[in-house]
Amino acid sequence: MDCLFCKIVAGAIPSHKVYEDENVYAFLDIYPCAEGHTIVLPKKHFGKFTDMSEEDAATLFASVNRIAKTVSETLGLEGMNIGINNGEIAGQTVPHVHVHIIPRRAGDGEGN
């Protein structure tokens, strides 16, 4: 097992867990873009989102939907960015599919 995120799912590398079910594992990003920046992974290894079947992608996003609602309610958010960097050229740095949930707050884009 030579994948950073597979090691996180297995508990071989520690992480701050946000949510877990039979299909996905969610944890806080180590370099958060905002407080509460959460990463959601399928437990099964896929390199890129476009390597997944429609069924596996649907299962992943059912959990993303549930987790995003919980993050929103817990942190009292009005909105968030939910997205995937699909492939190295698109900014994917860890080659195990993952969805970013990035809380947005008033004024956090100023100066960028």
Ligand code: 5GP
């Ligand atoms: P990507 O750029 O591939 O879409 O996102 C990878 C994300 O994983 C980055 O936001 C990065 O901060 C996060 N990350 C990389 N290594 C670790 C780690 O060991 N632990 C945690 N919690 N996050 C990580």
Ligand code: ZN
């Ligand atoms: Zn992996």
